[in-house]
Amino acid sequence: MKWNTINQRIQETFTFLHGNAEISWKEHNTTKYVANILKESGCRVTTFDDCTGVIGEFGHFTKGLPIVAIRADMDALWQEVNGVFQANHSCGHDAHMAMVLGLLWALKENPELHDQIAVKFIFQPAEEKSAGALKMVEKGGIDNVDYLFGIHLRPAQETQMGYATPVIVHGATRKYRATIKGHDAHGARPHLNHNAIEIGAQLVDMMNNIHLDPRIPHTVKMTSFHAGGESINIIPGSATFSVDMRAQSNELINQLEKKVQGIFTAISDLYDISISVDEVSGVVAAKTNKEAIGIMKQAIGHSLGAGKIAPPLVTPGGDDFHYYTIKKPALKATMVGLGCNLKPGLHHPAMTFNKTALLNGVKILYHAILQTYGIKK
Incomplete structure (x- = not known):
C-alpha cells in the first residue's frame, strides 16, 4: 500500500476543504469538488437537484454482497474568527471528508479487492442543522445498506492522540x-x-x-x-x-x-x-450495535495496535448520524472516535488538531472494510 502517497493527497485535500468551507445546505462547491474526485476514482456518482450532498458507489453492487456505507459530513459552522464572521470548519468535517476520500484511494490502490466489496460513500450536508442525515434517508441513501460507519475527531480530553474508540455514544x-x-x-x-x-x-x-x-x-x-x-x-x-x-x-x-x-x-x-x-x-441518542462495534474494534487494533483501543466514549454531544439507525433499525452502525490531540475543543473558532492522525483514521476505515468482508490482507 502506498500510504505515503495517500497521506499526501489526504493532507492536500484537507487543506483545500479547510480553506473553502461552506455552511449547511450551501455546500455547493464542496459537493462539486467531492463529486469530481469520486468520478475520477471510479465511483458511480449521484447528486441531487434540490439539495447539496453526493453519494458514490465503488465495487460490485450486483453480486449480492453486503453493502457498507461510509458517511462523511460536509458543512461548516458560521462563527466569528478573529473578529470576522465566516464559514469555519471547527467541528472537523473537513477532516472527515479527507479521511473518507483517503479510504476510497486506499481501496482503489488494491484492484484485487474491487470485485469483493460494495462500498457506498455518503457525503452528507447539513449535519450542523441536524437535518442532512434525514435528507439522505429521504433520498434512499441507505435503502440497500447493511453496515454504516462514520468517523469523528475527538477532543484531547476525550481520546488521546494515537488512540481511537470503536463507538461514540452520543446523547x-x-x-x-x-x-x-x-x-x-x-x-x-x-x-x-x-x-x-x-x-x-x-x-x-x-x-x-x-x-x-x-x-x-x-x-x-x-x-x-x-x-x-x-x-x-x-x-x-x-x-x-x-x-x-x-x-x-x-x-x-x-x-x-x-x-x-x-x-x-x-x-x-x-x-x-x-x-x-x-x-x-x-x-436522537445513539443506538449501538455490537457487531459493528466489534468490527471497528478489530480494525483499530490492526491499524494502531491492540493497546490503542480506547473504551466506548459516552458524550453529551450529538450527531445526526444516529437518525440513520432510527430510520432503519436493522442497520449495523457505529462511529469511530479518533484521537488527534484536538484543542481547545470542538466548535472553538481556533480549533486545531494533529493532522498526522488523519492517516490513522483512513487505515482504521480501510481495515474495517476488510474485516466486514472477511478479507485477509
Missing part, C-alpha cells in the same frame, strides 16, 4: 428558537407591561430548577436572548431566545422537553403574554 438534543410576545411600555411606567428581560431571567431560573433522574446526564440552558433596541427608555415587552436541551437517552430528552414546555405555559399564563416555539431541531 440526544432538542434545540428551540422561541419568541416572547408582549407590548412595550415607557421606562417611567413599569406597571403597564411585563419586562421581557425579567421574564427571560425567570425562564432561566425555572429551567435551572428542573430535576430529573440524576443517574442519566442531562442539561438545559438558554443560549441566546435578544430584547430591546436603541431607545433606553423603553421597557421591552417582546424578545427572542434559544434553548439547548441535552440528555443521554431518548426517553429522558422527552421528559426534559415536557418540563420546559410546562414552564413556558406557566409563565405565559402568569404574565398574560405569549411564548411561541418558532423552530425545533435536534438529534
Whole structure:
C-alpha cells in the first residue's frame, strides 16, 4: 500500500476543504469538488437537484454482497474568527471528508479487492442543522445498506492522540428558537407591561430548577436572548431566545422537553403574554450495535495496535448520524472516535488538531472494510 502517497493527497485535500468551507445546505462547491474526485476514482456518482450532498458507489453492487456505507459530513459552522464572521470548519468535517476520500484511494490502490466489496460513500450536508442525515434517508441513501460507519475527531480530553474508540455514544438534543410576545411600555411606567428581560431571567431560573433522574446526564440552558433596541427608555415587552436541551437517552430528552414546555405555559399564563416555539431541531441518542462495534474494534487494533483501543466514549454531544439507525433499525452502525490531540475543543473558532492522525483514521476505515468482508490482507 502506498500510504505515503495517500497521506499526501489526504493532507492536500484537507487543506483545500479547510480553506473553502461552506455552511449547511450551501455546500455547493464542496459537493462539486467531492463529486469530481469520486468520478475520477471510479465511483458511480449521484447528486441531487434540490439539495447539496453526493453519494458514490465503488465495487460490485450486483453480486449480492453486503453493502457498507461510509458517511462523511460536509458543512461548516458560521462563527466569528478573529473578529470576522465566516464559514469555519471547527467541528472537523473537513477532516472527515479527507479521511473518507483517503479510504476510497486506499481501496482503489488494491484492484484485487474491487470485485469483493460494495462500498457506498455518503457525503452528507447539513449535519450542523441536524437535518442532512434525514435528507439522505429521504433520498434512499441507505435503502440497500447493511453496515454504516462514520468517523469523528475527538477532543484531547476525550481520546488521546494515537488512540481511537470503536463507538461514540452520543446523547440526544432538542434545540428551540422561541419568541416572547408582549407590548412595550415607557421606562417611567413599569406597571403597564411585563419586562421581557425579567421574564427571560425567570425562564432561566425555572429551567435551572428542573430535576430529573440524576443517574442519566442531562442539561438545559438558554443560549441566546435578544430584547430591546436603541431607545433606553423603553421597557421591552417582546424578545427572542434559544434553548439547548441535552440528555443521554431518548426517553429522558422527552421528559426534559415536557418540563420546559410546562414552564413556558406557566409563565405565559402568569404574565398574560405569549411564548411561541418558532423552530425545533435536534438529534436522537445513539443506538449501538455490537457487531459493528466489534468490527471497528478489530480494525483499530490492526491499524494502531491492540493497546490503542480506547473504551466506548459516552458524550453529551450529538450527531445526526444516529437518525440513520432510527430510520432503519436493522442497520449495523457505529462511529469511530479518533484521537488527534484536538484543542481547545470542538466548535472553538481556533480549533486545531494533529493532522498526522488523519492517516490513522483512513487505515482504521480501510481495515474495517476488510474485516466486514472477511478479507485477509
